[in-house]
Amino acid sequence: MQVPEFTIETVETLDSEGRLLRPLPGALREREQLIDLYQIMVLTRVFDREAINLQRTGAMGTYPSCEGQEAIGAGIGVAMRKDDVFVPYYRDVATQIQRGVLMEEILLYWGGDERGQKYRDQSQDFPVCIPIATQSCHAVGIAYAIKYRAEGRAVVTTCGDGATSKGDFYESINVAGAMSLPVVFVVNNNRWAISVPLAKQTASQTIAHKALAVGITGIRVDGNDPIAVFEVLDEALERARHDNQPTLIEALTYRLGDHTTADDASRYHDQREYDEARTIEPLIRFKRLLQNEYQWSDADDKALYDDSGKRVQQAIEVYQATSDQAPGDFFDYMFAKPTTDLVRQKKAWLDGLKHHG
Numbered sequence: 318m319q320v321p322e323f324t325i326e327t328v329e330t331l332d333s334e335g336r337l338l339r340p341l342p343g344a345l346r347e348r349e350q351l352i353d354l355y356q357i358m359v360l361t362r363v364f365d366r367e368a369i370n371l372q373r374t375g376a377m378g379t380y381p382s383c384e385g386q387e388a389i390g391a392g393i394g395v396a397m398r399k400d401d402v403f404v405p406y407y408r409d410v411a412t413q414i415q416r417g418v419l420m421e422e423i424l425l426y427w428g429g430d431e432r433g434q435k436y437r438d439q440s441q442d443f444p445v446c447i448p449i450a451t452q453s454c455h456a457v458g459i460a461y462a463i464k465y466r467a468e469g470r471a472v473v474t475t476c477g478d479g480a481t482s483k484g485d486f487y488e489s490i491n492v493a494g495a496m497s498l499p500v501v502f503v504v505n506n507n508r509w510a511i512s513v514p515l516a517k518q519t520a521s522q523t524i525a526h527k528a529l530a531v532g533i534t535g536i537r538v539d540g541n542d543p544i545a546v547f548e549v550l551d552e553a554l555e556r557a558r559h560d561n562q563p564t565l566i567e568a569l570t571y572r573l574g575d576h577t578t579a580d581d582a583s584r585y586h587d588q589r590e591y592d593e594a595r596t597i598e599p600l601i602r603f604k605r606l607l608q609n610e611y612q613w614s615d616a617d618d619k620a621l622y623d624d625s626g627k628r629v630q631q632a633i634e635v636y637q638a639t640s641d642q643a644p645g646d647f648f649d650y651m652f653a654k655p656t657t658d659l660v661r662q663k664k665a666w667l668d669g670l671k672h673h674g
Contacts, residue, residue, distance in 0.1 A: 325522075325536070327569065329545050331602055333602065335605025337610070341544065354395060354544075356621060357391045358391050360628065361411040361414065362384065364420055371428075372427075377428045378427055378428055380577060380578050381577045382575060383409075384573045384574040385507070385571055385574070385598045386408055387600065389475075390415075391411045391543045392546025392550055393546065395547050396551045396554055398554070400470045402471075403442040403443070404442070404452045404475075408505060413442075417439040419436070419438065421633075425639060426444075431650040432646075443459075449476070453485050460498035460557075470499070471557035472500040472557075473501045473554070478510060479511065481504055481518075481527060486502075490531045491531045498563055499562075500563045501554060501557055504524050506540065509576065524565075525566070525567040533563045536549050536553070536566045538567070541570050543599060571590075573598060644667060
């Protein structure tokens, strides 16, 4: 039996050399707007490298790098409105920073401190989700509430390519389609589910094709192109806000680092594929656009990196100066009101702590 094929084109605005393939969208036509977009990608890259250094020196716990994937988060952050709701997974630093999450809060979380997800300046977005694909279910529930209240806003949730093989993901996109919910699913297809390549995860033509089975719009976008990411997100969010129409967006990129600092990607990365991905990563591409079209100089670039480095160092200083979380506090972050079992478990844990000094 022959499997039918359906073509889903990949949306691009920049080619691999940073040349414009079509006109810029209205929201990104000014030089300063493009520099702001580049700035968030640079800040994310600098933050990412310093976070890895903190982990390597024992100053922070396991950390998942987003190197090479900054364009996805940057594009999402520009497209979302303040009153939309973001339901992230663990490679969304760029979007979180744009939506008001402090870098020191992100460091606190990866340092094992639950207070790192009690955001000072962002009260409606959800905290990072570690269990794979469960955030998709949360996003659908939020979208249902928004539709029920006729609030005219939308939900964006993210996941990796590996998450699309989980039941939570399929159930969520199915419910979103069946109930016409204002939610946008963005899949960061970085080609690897830890060490499992995409070809061994699914027989689907593309991840975007999975939208066809549940009757929702499926789009592929160059995930190394923040302008294209912004464009498809902007359109999808408009459909969600005004027509309660969900969308599945597959953003194609490549994970240039380890899955987390507990991983060694050199054991399974194909070196030629990796070297090729390095040449088309988002920061190199976007810098070429600015240099070729907007008089961006090496001095401008150095100043931007220097400023980003200072901002990250300030966040690190705040993180390292933060007093330790009280023992047992993590029990208090499980539910809005502690259950009887949790109260008992917390007491037993604290008693054990005292016993063992």
